[in-house]
Amino acid sequence: MFFRILSVFGFFFLYAPIAALVFYSFNASKLVTVWGGFSTKWYGELFGDPQILGAAWISLKIAFISASISVVLGTLAALIMVRFGRFKGRTLFSGMITAPLVMPEVITGLSLLMLFISLQGLIGWPVGRGLSTIVIAHSTFGLAFVAVIVQSRLVDMDKDIEEAASDLGARPVRVFFDITLPMILPALVSAWLLAFTLSLDDLVIASFVAGPGASTLPMVIFSKVRLGVSPDINALATIMIGIVGLGIFCATLVMLRKSSREG
Amino acid sequence: MMNWFQRRGRTIIIAIPMLWLLIFFLAPFFVVFKISFAEIARARPPFTPLFSWEESRLLISLSLENYAYLWDDTLYVKAYFSSMKIAFFSTVFALLVGYPMAYVVARSSDRWRNILLMLVVLPFWTSFLLRVYAWIGFLKGNGLINALLLKLGLINEPLIMLQTNFAVYVGIVYTYLPFMILPLYANLTKIDNTLLEAAEDLGASKFVSFMTITLPLSLPGIIAGSTLVFIPAIGEFVIPALLGGPDTLMIGKVLWTEFFNNRDWPVASAVATAMLVLLVLPIMWMRRAAEEEVS
Amino acid sequence: MTHPNPTDEKPWLDIDRKPFIKIRNLTKKFGDVVAVDNISLDIYENELFSLLGGSGCGKSTLLRMLAGFEIPTSGTIEIDGQNMLAVPPHARPTNMMFQSYALFPHMNVAKNVGYGLRRDGLQKAEIDIQVSEILELVQLGGYEKRKPSQLSGGQRQRVALARALIKKPKLLLLDEPLGALDKKLREETQFELINIQETLGVTFIVVTHDQEEAMTLSTRIGVMDIGTIAQIGEPQEVYEFPRTRYVADFIGSVNLFEGRVIKDSPNKLVIESPDAGINIHVPHGVSCSPNQLLWFALRPEKFEISVAKPKNVTNLLKGTVEDIAYLGGQSVYLVRLETGRLVRTVRANRDRGAEAPITWQQDVYLTWARSAGVVLTS
Numbered sequence: 021m022f023f024r025i026l027s028v029f030g031f032f033f034l035y036a037p038i039a040a041l042v043f044y045s046f047n048a049s050k051l052v053t054v055w056g057g058f059s060t061k062w063y064g065e066l067f068g069d070p071q072i073l074g075a076a077w078i079s080l081k082i083a084f085i086s087a088s089i090s091v092v093l094g095t096l097a098a099l100i101m102v103r104f105g106r107f108k109g110r111t112l113f114s115g116m117i118t119a120p121l122v123m124p125e126v127i128t129g130l131s132l133l134m135l136f137i138s139l140q141g142l143i144g145w146p147v148g149r150g151l152s153t154i155v156i157a158h159s160t161f162g163l164a165f166v167a168v169i170v171q172s173r174l175v176d177m178d179k180d181i182e183e184a185a186s187d188l189g190a191r192p193v194r195v196f197f198d199i200t201l202p203m204i205l206p207a208l209v210s211a212w213l214l215a216f217t218l219s220l221d222d223l224v225i226a227s228f229v230a231g232p233g234a235s236t237l238p239m240v241i242f243s244k245v246r247l248g249v250s251p252d253i254n255a256l257a258t259i260m261i262g263i264v265g266l267g268i269f270c271a272t273l274v275m276l277r278k279s280s281r282e283g
Numbered sequence: 284m285m286n287w288f289q290r291r292g293r294t295i296i297i298a299i300p301m302l303w304l305l306i307f308f309l310a311p312f313f314v315v316f317k318i319s320f321a322e323i324a325r326a327r328p329p330f331t332p333l334f335s336w337e338e339s340r341l342l343i344s345l346s347l348e349n350y351a352y353l354w355d356d357t358l359y360v361k362a363y364f365s366s367m368k369i370a371f372f373s374t375v376f377a378l379l380v381g382y383p384m385a386y387v388v389a390r391s392s393d394r395w396r397n398i399l400l401m402l403v404v405l406p407f408w409t410s411f412l413l414r415v416y417a418w419i420g421f422l423k424g425n426g427l428i429n430a431l432l433l434k435l436g437l438i439n440e441p442l443i444m445l446q447t448n449f450a451v452y453v454g455i456v457y458t459y460l461p462f463m464i465l466p467l468y469a470n471l472t473k474i475d476n477t478l479l480e481a482a483e484d485l486g487a488s489k490f491v492s493f494m495t496i497t498l499p500l501s502l503p504g505i506i507a508g509s510t511l512v513f514i515p516a517i518g519e520f521v522i523p524a525l526l527g528g529p530d531t532l533m534i535g536k537v538l539w540t541e542f543f544n545n546r547d548w549p550v551a552s553a554v555a556t557a558m559l560v561l562l563v564l565p566i567m568w569m570r571r572a573a574e575e576e577v578s
Numbered sequence: 579m580t581h582p583n584p585t586d587e588k589p590w591l592d593i594d595r596k597p598f599i600k601i602r603n604l605t606k607k608f609g610d611v612v613a614v615d616n617i618s619l620d621i622y623e624n625e626l627f628s629l630l631g632g633s634g635c636g637k638s639t640l641l642r643m644l645a646g647f648e649i650p651t652s653g654t655i656e657i658d659g660q661n662m663l664a665v666p667p668h669a670r671p672t673n674m675m676f677q678s679y680a681l682f683p684h685m686n687v688a689k690n691v692g693y694g695l696r697r698d699g700l701q702k703a704e705i706d707i708q709v710s711e712i713l714e715l716v717q718l719g720g721y722e723k724r725k726p727s728q729l730s731g732g733q734r735q736r737v738a739l740a741r742a743l744i745k746k747p748k749l750l751l752l753d754e755p756l757g758a759l760d761k762k763l764r765e766e767t768q769f770e771l772i773n774i775q776e777t778l779g780v781t782f783i784v785v786t787h788d789q790e791e792a793m794t795l796s797t798r799i800g801v802m803d804i805g806t807i808a809q810i811g812e813p814q815e816v817y818e819f820p821r822t823r824y825v826a827d828f829i830g831s832v833n834l835f836e837g838r839v840i841k842d843s844p845n846k847l848v849i850e851s852p853d854a855g856i857n858i859h860v861p862h863g864v865s866c867s868p869n870q871l872l873w874f875a876l877r878p879e880k881f882e883i884s885v886a887k888p889k890n891v892t893n894l895l896k897g898t899v900e901d902i903a904y905l906g907g908q909s910v911y912l913v914r915l916e917t918g919r920l921v922r923t924v925r926a927n928r929d930r931g932a933e934a935p936i937t938w939q940q941d942v943y944l945t946w947a948r949s950a951g952v953v954l955t956s
Binding site: 022041094096100123125127132265 | 296297300301305306307308310311315318380381383386387388401403410411413414417419420425427430457460515517518520524525534535539551555563567570
Binding site: 178180181183184185186187188189190191192194195198199202203 | 645646666667668670672674681684693694697698742
């Protein structure tokens with residue numbers, strides 16, 4: 021009972037700031053303490069801001085590409101870890117897929133930038149920095165998260181089922197596409213979404229490896245909110261919460277329908 | 284005994300992610316390590332080369348000055364200990380807030396459990412940056428909390444909360460709470476309810492059975508959740524930058540300032556190298572030891 | 579019409595017959611653990627061969643090496659004259675029925691069963707015909723569109739069997755095929771399995787830990803013990819003439835009396851057994867050194883149990899009934915001998931209400947026909 025009361029406070033703590041953001045995005049007044057009446061003018065201001073819109077488009081592009089690369093590389097990494105047994109360099113490999121999870125972002129960002137600059141000096145690539153360098157950086161840490169999710173799914177999966185397919189005449193590649201892939205597909209979808217969200221959310225690494233030309237959405241938000249509360253960011257936050265909420269709602273519906281059909 | 288084709292296919296599959304990680308994850312650290320021995324220079328890039336050819340002789344100039352500087356200037360040592368302290372207490376607070384929540388979620392009926400679990404996870408999918416930003420409006424001098432307290436007559440003048448370490452604690456606990464709750468929840472649902480019934484059957488009160496059965500059995504969850512909060516909190520940059528004040532010392536912020544504001548790449552590299560050795564390597568070693576213990 | 583040659587029924591008795599599967603000096607090590615230890619084994623066409631043993635005896639590892647999932651540390655496997663070592667699982671002429679059935683959860687029954695034929699590149703129409711034929715055979719006609727999750731345990735077992743059989747493999751490997759079924763269903767399915775095997779003429783190798791199952795199904799049984807084969811033989815042979823104490827004890831239950839040889843001639847053996855408290859007479863000799871330590875093994879059902887002292891018998895034990903277990907068809911009596919040894923005997927309950935009731939703490943006599951037991955030297 022005691023815990024129940026505490027957890028009510030906990031959930032309040034979790035949601036009060038989010039609720040406040042949504043609430044104030046419709047406040048005509050700029051001050052949080054004053055209710056200036058209902059207004060959607062901050063939304064108008066938001067959609068009239070080419071800097072924010074441009075940054076959002078860049079961020080979405082980066083998130084989409086890097087999440088897709090992460091899923092491909094991370095799934096390969098997970099397969100290698102779970103199904104390939106021993107090979108030369110396995111310890112190094114497993115270290116390199118878990119280390120990004122604990123690596124502080126400032127270190128990852130700084131060291132990748134140093135690499136890009138050195139590479140440019142040595143082989144002339146990458147020319148400058150921008151979209152492609154951010155994509156590489158995000159794919160690398162996304163890979164680690166994808167590998168963790170897919171690995172745990174693969175470990176749970178009965179190896180018998182793959183063996184049965186190869187026993188019935190399927191070559192290894194065929195086994196992967198006929199059996200393994202369909203069975204780990206839900207894990208791949210959630211891994212992709214996680215990598216997408218992490219990329220969309222990242223400020224620190226992108227700040228290091230982005231050139232002067234490319235500003236991602238978090239970078240623009242950061243430079244705005246550093247100076248204090250700005251109501252059009254409230255509007256942006258509300259839109260993002262709305263999209264996430266809708267997504268989770270749909271996912272829950274799909275899951276409920278699926279479980280009721282199977283059960 | 285695999286045939287040639289299979290063995291070659293295997294090597295190619297291993298090589299793809301392996302090369303990617305070697306180039307984009309491992310190699311950067313060696314570059315940073317190299318630059319940490321250079322000196323700052325007015326050039327592009329702004330540091331002296333380590334190797335140079337002079338009169339067809341290879342000249343290697345290694346400078347340990349950056350590391351000496353880190354040691355001499357107390358700022359860096361202080362920032363290191365301050366990061367550890369802030370991360371530690373944030374973890375404790377997150378545990379105190381998260382444990383009851385995880386417990387309630389784990390013990391609720393099936394229908395409620397899914398809803399509550401979704402409520403725990405949902406903030407995690409929204410922007411981290413915006414969730415930190417939300418607290419600015421709450422904590423600032425003319426913010427919501429102060430307005431409320433003034434109206435209730437509990438205080439006479441606004442409390443200074445923003446740009447203090449207090450705000451940093453709040454921010455870390457708030458943003459990392461799901462990381463604490465999820466492993467705890469996963470662990471608590473695994474505890475067999477009949478164990479508690481057995482304890483009560485043998486005469487333990489609800490409180491005693493919680494203290495003697497549930498709490499010790501949930502220790503792995505506590506450790507897992509605490510690790511997930513503590514480790515990223517040490518290197519945190521966004522929270523101290525937005526909610527902390529000028530005297531909030533955290534190593535991530537120091538590195539950022541060194542790089543972006545002072546443009547001192549060699550010192551920034553030395554900070555990163557020291558951070559790697561003092562934070563990340565022990566953590567990885569600990570994880571390894573823990574994994575070995577499990578298996 | 580000629581008289582059927584006995585070696586057609588029992589090809590292993592014919593020295594000139596070529597074995598269908600030839601396993602030679604097969605060894606598999608996992609690190610330091612030897613799972614299969616230098617096994618050589620011949621299996622003939624159309625056999626239903628059982629590998630019987632407890633968990634960890636290496637029977638599943640042996641089966642997985644035949645399927646190609648494990649690579650032998652040393653030794654060779656030949657199937658129908660072809661060396662299998664370099665052949666990957668998908669190219670072997672074997673199919674396997676997994677203990678977990680390993681049905682593909684995202685495919686329906688028809689897709690599961692037809693999977694192997696699709697890999698062989700058959701036309702869809704041809705696949706459909708074969709699938710419905712084999713489903714008829716395992717009595718699952720009309721279940722084509724069901725998903726595995728919508729089937730009962732017994733139905734899943736049949737789907738797994740149909741899927742493994744549809745490619746008409748030269749060799750079908752079955753890993754605990756009936757292990758997941760309840761007792762009643764298991765007994766029915768045993769006979770069905772034999773029928774299917776005889777209909778299709780496929781060679782079966784069955785791995786099982788259930789000795790009753792092995793006895794019912796098999797043409798021959800290989801009893802395995804920590805990586806080696808302790809004995810190979812027809813079910814009756816393995817039961818009545820076990821070669822070692824391990825085999826005697828693993829198949830059925832047995833009373834073992836330890837003793838030493840005091841007389842050994844071609845048609846008479848006398849064992850002095852402090853265990854039994856008497857000298858045991860056996861009507862045949864064993865070639866062994868005098869005074870050698872050996873064991874006399876006697877199945878519980880070989881005992882004649884009586885209240886009155888029987889006359890003119892050579893082997894007679896006296897004891898007290900310590901426990902009785904009524905099992906319906908038969909009763910088990912645990913008899914404590916005067917030496918302190920506990921002996922297990924079984925008597926069929928022929929009449930309702932036993933003729934001369936034997937009760938707890940009653941003194942009884944135990945005898946057996948002189949040839950009822952087996953002398954074991956190891």
